[in-house]
Amino acid sequence: MIRFLAWLVAVIVALGAMLAPPPAHGQSGLPPAPYAYKQIDDPVKEEQARELMHELRCLVCQGQSIADSDAPLAGDMRSQVRERIAAGETPDQVRSWLVDRYGAWVTYDPPLGPETFLLFVAPLLALLFGGWLVLGRLQRAPDTERETPA
Amino acid sequence: MIAELGHAMLWIAAGLALLQIVAGIFELRGRHIVAARPLAIAQGVLTMIAFLLLIWLFVRSDMSVDLIARNSHSDKPLIYRISGTWGNHEGSMLLWLTILGFAGAMVGLFEKRLDARTLTATLVAQASLALGFFTFLLLVSNPFKRLVPAPPQGLGLNPLLQDPGLAFHPPTLYLGYVGLSVAFSFAVGAMITRDVGPAFARAMRPWVLLSWIFLTIGIVAGSYWAYYELGWGGWWFWDPVENASLMPWIAATALLHSVSVTATRDALRTWTLMLAVVGFSMSMLGTFIVRSGLLTSVHSFAVDPERGLYILGLLAFYIGGALLLFGLRVGAVAESQRFNWMSREAALVLNNLLLSVILVIVLVGTMSPIVAEALGSQISVGPPYYNPWTAAFALPLVAVMVLGPLLRWRQDDGAKVRKWAPLLIGAIVITIVLCLIFAPGMGILPLLGLALAVGVGIVSLAPLVGRNLRRTPLPVWGMVFAHFGVAVALVGMATESAFIKERLAAVRVGETVEVANWRVRLTDVRPVVGPNWTAVEAVLDVQRGNSDVETMRPQARTFNQPQTETNEAALKTVWNGQLYAVLGQSAGRDEQGRERWQLRLWWKPLVWFIWAGGGLIALGGLLSLIGRIQPLRTFRGNKAAA
Numbered sequence: 001m002i003r004f005l006a007w008l009v010a011v012i013v014a015l016g017a018m019l020a021p022p023p024a025h026g027q028s029g030l031p032p033a034p035y036a037y038k039q040i041d042d043p044v045k046e047e048q049a050r051e052l053m054h055e056l057r058c059l060v061c062q063g064q065s066i067a068d069s070d071a072p073l074a075g076d077m078r079s080q081v082r083e084r085i086a087a088g089e090t091p092d093q094v095r096s097w098l099v100d101r102y103g104a105w106v107t108y109d110p111p112l113g114p115e116t117f118l119l120f121v122a123p124l125l126a127l128l129f130g131g132w133l134v135l136g137r138l139q140r141a142p143d144t145e146r147e148t149p150a
Numbered sequence: 151m152i153a154e155l156g157h158a159m160l161w162i163a164a165g166l167a168l169l170q171i172v173a174g175i176f177e178l179r180g181r182h183i184v185a186a187r188p189l190a191i192a193q194g195v196l197t198m199i200a201f202l203l204l205i206w207l208f209v210r211s212d213m214s215v216d217l218i219a220r221n222s223h224s225d226k227p228l229i230y231r232i233s234g235t236w237g238n239h240e241g242s243m244l245l246w247l248t249i250l251g252f253a254g255a256m257v258g259l260f261e262k263r264l265d266a267r268t269l270t271a272t273l274v275a276q277a278s279l280a281l282g283f284f285t286f287l288l289l290v291s292n293p294f295k296r297l298v299p300a301p302p303q304g305l306g307l308n309p310l311l312q313d314p315g316l317a318f319h320p321p322t323l324y325l326g327y328v329g330l331s332v333a334f335s336f337a338v339g340a341m342i343t344r345d346v347g348p349a350f351a352r353a354m355r356p357w358v359l360l361s362w363i364f365l366t367i368g369i370v371a372g373s374y375w376a377y378y379e380l381g382w383g384g385w386w387f388w389d390p391v392e393n394a395s396l397m398p399w400i401a402a403t404a405l406l407h408s409v410s411v412t413a414t415r416d417a418l419r420t421w422t423l424m425l426a427v428v429g430f431s432m433s434m435l436g437t438f439i440v441r442s443g444l445l446t447s448v449h450s451f452a453v454d455p456e457r458g459l460y461i462l463g464l465l466a467f468y469i470g471g472a473l474l475l476f477g478l479r480v481g482a483v484a485e486s487q488r489f490n491w492m493s494r495e496a497a498l499v500l501n502n503l504l505l506s507v508i509l510v511i512v513l514v515g516t517m518s519p520i521v522a523e524a525l526g527s528q529i530s531v532g533p534p535y536y537n538p539w540t541a542a543f544a545l546p547l548v549a550v551m552v553l554g555p556l557l558r559w560r561q562d563d564g565a566k567v568r569k570w571a572p573l574l575i576g577a578i579v580i581t582i583v584l585c586l587i588f589a590p591g592m593g594i595l596p597l598l599g600l601a602l603a604v605g606v607g608i609v610s611l612a613p614l615v616g617r618n619l620r621r622t623p624l625p626v627w628g629m630v631f632a633h634f635g636v637a638v639a640l641v642g643m644a645t646e647s648a649f650i651k652e653r654l655a656a657v658r659v660g661e662t663v664e665v666a667n668w669r670v671r672l673t674d675v676r677p678v679v680g681p682n683w684t685a686v687e688a689v690l691d692v693q694r695g696n697s698d699v700e701t702m703r704p705q706a707r708t709f710n711q712p713q714t715e716t717n718e719a720a721l722k723t724v725w726n727g728q729l730y731a732v733l734g735q736s737a738g739r740d741e742q743g744r745e746r747w748q749l750r751l752w753w754k755p756l757v758w759f760i761w762a763g764g765g766l767i768a769l770g771g772l773l774s775l776i777g778r779i780q781p782l783r784t785f786r787g788n789k790a791a792a
């Protein structure tokens with residue numbers, strides 16, 4: 001598990017170093033990225049960034065968003081999100097930029113697709129099936145009181 | 151020696167479980183054996199002794215036991231050596247089995263209301279569950295395995311788990327999880343003997359209540375733990391581990407309402423059976439998700455699939471078996487009492503339906519990433535999926551909670567609804583108008599949440615109106631407390647998510663920052679030493695408006711075994727919320743060379759309502775439970791006296 005994570009971190013860092021215009025730093029020893037622990041001055045944009053950060057997965061943590069993690073990588077991603085939002089990008093643009101980079105795994109908002117359609121279909125099917133059972137029961141119910149024999 | 155003794159106890163208990171099944175089957179076929187009860191008790195006692203022996207080994211830090219060498223350290227404080235017993239796979243599975251055996255023993259000892267044949271069938275079902283998990287423990291997860299040669303020192307316990315709240319979190323949750331096994335066994339027993347009716351439902355109800363109370367406490371405590379221990383102030387993450395405890399709770403909540411209808415009105419028999427099966431199935435699924443290693447990743451599961459596949463096999467066997475039995479017997483279950491669509495039964499059916507849909511949402515959301523990963527693609531499901539989908543069904547559910555208690559059983563003429571309507575509509579409209587005036591940008595979900603919470607809060611008190619409060623039965627009080635608790639928790643959730651204020655800052659000693667109407671001044675940063683950690687502590691003088699200055703001390707701790715860093719948040723609770731302060735890393739030095747520190751501050755209005763409401767819900771369950779057990783006592787007492 002730890003080896004897998006270490007491998008994952010290494011791959012992500014390497015990819016980041018190769019592809020990303022602003023290098024992904026802050027893995028160890030280095031100071032955190034500029035906006036990792038600093039808010040944008042514009043409260044409206046900060047609110048947008050905050051909402052988006054809660055919807056992005058910290059890639060090296062277990063089940064935490066980048067808004068809830070002290071991992072250096074999460075700090076870097078927070079900084080990236082804030083910088084891009086501050087520069088005028090919309091949350092959707094930032095999200096799709098991150099999805100292009102890290103894959104669908106990075107967003108907690110699953111896109112509709114073959115692996116995810118059940119997420120949207122199953123609750124509705126459950127409601128329809130349950131509703132059908134309930135309606136069937138109620139329609140058979142008599143209007144007048146009737147005691148069943150004990 | 152102690153380890154071998156514990157190991158032997160487990161084998162004997164497993165043998166007794168097998169014997170209990172055989173004896174029970176003979177009993178059901180008409181032989182006059184009365185062995186199932188004493189066997190259930192003996193099996194429970196033996197398992198409990200084995201568990202106590204394991205605790206004793208952990209307390210003594212006996213590093214010749216593999217499990218202890220891997221998960222403990224003799225420097226740990228006593229309480230964490232004890233809680234370390236269940237802070238690992240093998241130990242927590244033994245705890246699981248101990249509670250299963252304990253529950254079986256309790257049924258054997260105290261269950262007097264159930265028909266004798268159904269009780270025997272129930273004990274056979276319970277013993278079958280125990281036998282499966284005994285073989286799992288003994289064959290692939292033996293907690294008493296020796297390590298030769300014994301290392302001088304152990305590897306330690308995850309520091310995040312070294313917290314008094316979390317030490318007793320798993321036992322609480324497991325009591326809830328495994329308590330549902332009794333409801334499962336009752337349902338299986340009743341399906342075997344085809345004896346499903348009000349008497350059966352009345353016997354099952356206290357067990358459902360009991361495990362529901364523990365599940366509620368476990369979830370509320372776990373949420374509070376995540377809130378203060380993880381250092382970011384979140385109180386629900388839709389993490390698979392949280393979902394694993396939420397799913398049985400949802401099923402148990404539905405079952406609790408359904409079994410009440412069966413007990414009181416002899417309706418919804420098949421619903422009750424089905425939900426009892428689903429409830430414990432969700433407990434087993436939760437155990438499977440958490441214990442199989444699937445969560446960390448499908449890869450780690452694939453590296454060591456033995457345990458995961460074993461639990462999966464058990465899961466398929468028990469759930470499949472119970473569902474098969476349900477399918478075979480559902481036609482034979484006698485027709486329930488009928489009811490009109492304007493009745494309390496109908497409201498409770500709607501409650502069951504909506505809870506079931508929410509259960510499906512959480513289930514699909516939790517399993518989808520696992521299934522997708524197994525098929526070779528990675529997706530994440532989180533708050534942006536769960537929040538709107540669950541809210542879409544939870545808000546109507548809360549609306550049903552507003553109307554349901556105003557309806558009469560079987561058929562209602564709407565008189566009580568009409569009587570309460572002006573007050574309800576007035577209060578809800580006023581809430582919405584106030585929110586729109588004072589918080590125009592408020593989101594739609596928190597707004598609806600607040601409005602409905604006000605409605606539930608008012609209606610929850612309706613059962614008390616016009617009653618002599620001193621003669622009101624305890625179960626009625628229980629319902630009042632639980633429903634009022636839902637309203638309180640909902641107010642907390644809606645207010646916190648709509649009006650939270652956040653402030654992140656790099657602060658020098660002597661500097662002041664503001665969040666909401668609090669002024670926070672960093673007066674000192676200094677080192678602190680604990681039993682197995684060192685920390686940097688910030689001293690903050692906090693002041694709201696012109697009130698007195700108070701001190702908060704958040705810490706950034708470094709544990710030495712294993713080396714890990716954690717944040718100890720400092721919380722300041724006032725009547726209308728909490729100030730939450732976290733000390734982060736050093737933020738480097740400013741131009742004059744003075745060191746600056748990362749401070750994270752949140753003002754969380756009414757946040758403690760969430761757990762207070764959760765506590766009220768659990769208290770309501772407890773009052774109900776006492777009310778359900780008490781009349782039995784007096785009845786038996788009267789009989790004994792006569």
